Amino acid sequence: MNTTVRLAQQPEADDLLGRSPLAILTGMLLDQQVPMEWAFSGPYTIARRMGRDDLDAHEIAVYDPDRFGALLADKPAVHRYPGSMAKRVQQLCRYLVEHYDGDAAAVWRDVGSGEELLRRLTALPGFGTQKAQIFLALLGKQFEVRPTGWREAAGAYGEAGSYRSVADITGPSSLEKVRAYKQEAKRAAKQADAKRS
Structure with a gap:
C-alpha cells in the first residue's frame, strides 16, 4: 500500500496515511x-510520540492505558477529547490483534464484496454505519480497494x-467543495427543523 493522500494537509502525516493501513484506519x-486535518494528522503525531x-x-493494544491517554493529551492534543479517543484507538487495536493478527489491511484484503467489507468495517470498535460507508468509499476511491458492489455498499x-x-x-x-457541501447540508437540516417547530 503506497497511495498519495492529502487528508492531513501535512506532507509527513499524509505520507504515513498513504503507506500505513493502521494509520488511515486510525485517522478515520x-x-x-x-476538523478533518486535525483528525488525520493524529496517527503521525501518535507514531512520533x-x-x-x-x-x-500489537504495541498500542498493550500500551499502558494511562500513559497512552497522556500521550494523546500532550500539547498539542491529538483530539479535542484525547482521553476517550485514546481508549477508542486502543479498543480498535485490540480488536485488530484479536481478529486480524494486528494487520489492519486484512480487514479489506481479499474481501469478496462491498457488502462483506461494510460488515467488517461496521464490526470495528468506533465505526458506525456512516463512518464505515465513508471509509469504504475512501478505500475504493483513493486506495483502489474495489470489491464487487463497493459503490453501492458505500451508499451516497x-x-x-x-x-x-x-x-x-x-x-x-476538493476540501473546499466538501466543506461547502457539509455547510449546505447543515443549513438544510436547520431549516427542516425550524419548519417542524
Whole structure:
C-alpha cells in the first residue's frame, strides 16, 4: 500500500496515511468532532510520540492505558477529547490483534464484496454505519480497494464525482467543495427543523 493522500494537509502525516493501513484506519476513527486535518494528522503525531515511523496495533493494544491517554493529551492534543479517543484507538487495536493478527489491511484484503467489507468495517470498535460507508468509499476511491458492489455498499459516499466526505478529498480545492457541501447540508437540516417547530 503506497497511495498519495492529502487528508492531513501535512506532507509527513499524509505520507504515513498513504503507506500505513493502521494509520488511515486510525485517522478515520479520530475523524469526529474535530476538523478533518486535525483528525488525520493524529496517527503521525501518535507514531512520533511513541518514537516510531509507523503505528503497530500489537504495541498500542498493550500500551499502558494511562500513559497512552497522556500521550494523546500532550500539547498539542491529538483530539479535542484525547482521553476517550485514546481508549477508542486502543479498543480498535485490540480488536485488530484479536481478529486480524494486528494487520489492519486484512480487514479489506481479499474481501469478496462491498457488502462483506461494510460488515467488517461496521464490526470495528468506533465505526458506525456512516463512518464505515465513508471509509469504504475512501478505500475504493483513493486506495483502489474495489470489491464487487463497493459503490453501492458505500451508499451516497460511493458516488463518482461527489464531494460529500473525506473519500472525495484529494487536495485543497476538493476540501473546499466538501466543506461547502457539509455547510449546505447543515443549513438544510436547520431549516427542516425550524419548519417542524
